[in-house]
């Protein structure tokens with residue numbers, strides 16, 4: 001694992017994986033992403049992404065909406081550490097289109113969220129997470145993503161397994177073969 005690096009979202013320094021809670025170079029932490037310290041903007045986002053689980057009727061004002069399940073919420077810190085360590089860096093245009101945001105997307109091999117889209121009936125399971133503007137204390141927030149959202153936004157981008165370099169789909173951090181080295185448990189990569 002010693003040759004595998006992540007890039008700190010804040011200072012851009014390349015550091016050995018795994019990322020755990022803070023950057024050893026600049027001190028960047030994930031408190032604002034994991035919900036320990038929230039700005040008003042983040043609070044609204046958190047409310048929006050938990051709405052789905054606790055309300056019977058959901059107003060779909062976008063084409064996609066998703067919330068972390070209890071299991072996803074419980075593991076949020078690990079999911080964020082994992083995503084920063086192994087996720088794919090992508091650029092996400094802001095909703096107003098006036099500037100681009102850094103985002104990091106990553107799948108894990110288990111269900112961590114549930115979502116709806118205007119293109120499907122009923123709830124769909126999600127195993128993907130996206131952290132928008134991870135470096136921003138005011139606007140950074142994580143949310144679960146549906147495959148269809150990732151495919152629509154980043155369909156022409158491919159990626160590499162962060163361990164062996166094999167070509168994989170965008171957002172797939174570690175290939176199936178390399179996961180075996182971690183007993184098929186994504187959390188073992190954080191040890």
Ligand SMILES: [Zn+2]
Pocket residue numbers: 008009010011012013023024025026027028
């Ligand atoms: Zn840093």
Ligand SMILES: [Zn+2]
Pocket residue numbers: 161162163164165166174175176177178179
């Ligand atoms: Zn691999």
